[in-house]
Amino acid sequence: MATVFGSIAALNRSVIAGNSATKTAGGIFNLASATTLSGGVVGGNSPNNCTGSSPAVADCTG
Numbered sequence: 001m002a003t004v005f006g007s008i009a010a011l012n013r014s015v016i017a018g019n020s021a022t023k024t025a026g027g028i029f030n031l032a033s034a035t036t037l038s039g040g041v042v043g044g045n046s047p048n049n050c051t052g053s054s055p056a057v058a059d060c061t062g
Helices: none
Strands: 002-005 028-031
Parallel strands (some): 002 028
16 A cells, blocks of 8 residues: 655656655555655565554565
């Protein structure tokens, strides 16, 4: 899940590292900035569905 406010989101071909989902577990929380994500790596996202949020994603790593 991605939550984006006040910006244009082009979700393709980018790396996101050290992201912290501060509002809702399970995805990327982005406020008032550009976001690109698709075919890219997401690392350090916390919390996320891989680490105990509900529903968990089967075979999820990261």
